Amino acid sequence: MLDRPEPMIRRVALTAVLTVGLVGLLGAPRGAASAATAQAEGGCEVSRPATCSLSELAALVPLRIGSTAEAEEVVDGPYADTLAREFSSLTPENALKWYSTQPNPGEWRFEAADAVVGFAREYGMQVRGHTLLWAQDTYTPTWVSSIDNAAELNAAVETQIRTVVGRYAGSVARWDVVNEPLSTLGTGPSDSVFWSVLGPDWIADAFRLAHELDPTAELWLNEIGSDWVPGKHQALLDLVSGLIDQGVPIHGVGIQGHRLNSQPVDGVALAAQMREFTDLGLSVAITELDVATDPSDPDGFTAQAGVYRSMFEACLAVAGCEEVTMWGLTDASTWLDSIGIVPAPTRPLLFDEQFMAKPAYWAVHGLLAQQVAPPTSSTTSTPQPAPNPPAPPTLMPAAPVPAVPRFTG
Ligand code: G3I
Numbered sequence: 455m456l457d458r459p460e461p462m463i464r465r466v467a468l469t470a471v472l473t474v475g476l477v478g479l480l481g482a483p484r485g486a487a488s489a490a491t492a493q494a495e496g497g498c499e500v501s502r503p504a505t506c507s508l509s510e511l512a513a514l515v516p517l518r519i520g521s522t523a524e525a526e527e528v529v530d531g532p533y534a535d536t537l538a539r540e541f542s543s544l545t546p547e548n549a550l551k552w553y554s555t556q557p558n559p560g561e562w563r564f565e566a567a568d569a570v571v572g573f574a575r576e577y578g579m580q581v582r583g584h585t586l587l588w589a590q591d592t593y594t595p596t597w598v599s600s601i602d603n604a605a606e607l608n609a610a611v612e613t614q615i616r617t618v619v620g621r622y623a624g625s626v627a628r629w630d631v632v633n634e635p636l637s638t639l640g641t642g643p644s645d646s647v648f649w650s651v652l653g654p655d656w657i658a659d660a661f662r663l664a665h666e667l668d669p670t671a672e673l674w675l676n677e678i679g680s681d682w683v684p685g686k687h688q689a690l691l692d693l694v695s696g697l698i699d700q701g702v703p704i705h706g707v708g709i710q711g712h713r714l715n716s717q718p719v720d721g722v723a724l725a726a727q728m729r730e731f732t733d734l735g736l737s738v739a740i741t742e743l744d745v746a747t748d749p750s751d752p753d754g755f756t757a758q759a760g761v762y763r764s765m766f767e768a769c770l771a772v773a774g775c776e777e778v779t780m781w782g783l784t785d786a787s788t789w790l791d792s793i794g795i796v797p798a799p800t801r802p803l804l805f806d807e808q809f810m811a812k813p814a815y816w817a818v819h820g821l822l823a824q825q826v827a828p829p830t831s832s833t834t835s836t837p838q839p840a841p842n843p844p845a846p847p848t849l850m851p852a853a854p855v856p857a858v859p860r861f862t863g
Contacts, residue, residue, distance in 0.1 A: 503823035509542040511822035520779030522547040525566035528573035532809045538577040545582040546570040553595045571625050585630035589646035599647045607651045619667040621861045628672035631664050632657050641689035658702045665703040676708035687727050707731045711743030714796050716757035721768035732774030739777035744802035746790050759817035
């Protein structure tokens, strides 16, 4: 396996090569234009894809490919090495959530988020700030979800957003301003104090405030199950269209990719859903991708590899799909093993417990390599997702501002 890259210098060099390579070729698969002569600073030669990491291949498409981390995972070791080598986007799994950053009024905790954001900065990874407001009372600090006065809750929300966005302005490329505003398994508003006390304008207000505090950050809305819960895609599309009609600064929609089993994915249908967002001028991303396997299935990794390939094919088939982020890196650490709905170990990720690449890794690696392979006479057009029968997974249901110094890395 490749060693951990040099920090920033490597990504700058690859970007430079990529920029030069992108000139001229038309009609090739989404990434082939770039790679005819592209060679990364670190030795990636697309004519020999095994010399390239996922992020090196993805950069040539271009596509961001992401993973998550907790503070304890970005200290020196195999997790950090694999993260820096293979991924270009990093989401703090929990460290930027309200219950982590301000568990009690005025009690600010940024050590964990600083560690993860600092690691991303050191290795030139873009940060997805997950998440300013999670519209589920279950995951909102009790001192917030117990507020029943609109003015008081507005003040708490404003202080939270001002403090967190202000601290990481310039260090977080894109924020999940709002996570899961719809019912997990339905189409109506989620069970959240933000809806019940603040009313329908709370989402627009949050986006406008975040934009005021960091105009350079992309502002995203992230949702779970919209690709398979009946009617939820349309409900999300209606919500987002309404924000756009109000002139709200929203830049992207994250479609969470959690698969609680390795049932085939209808990539054609998923790509069509993503296009309905990009047709509004938004970017889209598949966020939180993990694919649980059945521990009793000795061949589970084969089906899993097919699902990962289908999800990436769906994104690659959509011009405005900019990123696929996995919800974790190694099977040794996944939320899926603790929710008690699916048999553990679920082994849902690209790397096994010893950080060895699994068939799913090589399925994604091979697909990206195809995208950026030097053009030949037999080069086919951008692969379209195979029309698999849809099999929806059974997803489990997700003040004066204190003087807080800005994060400087
Ligand atoms: O850090 C504490 C630890 O000190 C304590 O001893 C332990 C036992 O109470 O809890 C630890 O915190 C846990 C945290 O994960 C870190 O492991 C929380 O209890 C636990 O609820 C939390 O679960 C996270 C969950 O979101 C809720 O925040 C999962 O790791 C995380 O993968 C999951 O991710 C969500 C996305 O943010 C949104 N989309 C759905 C996705 C899955 O639920």
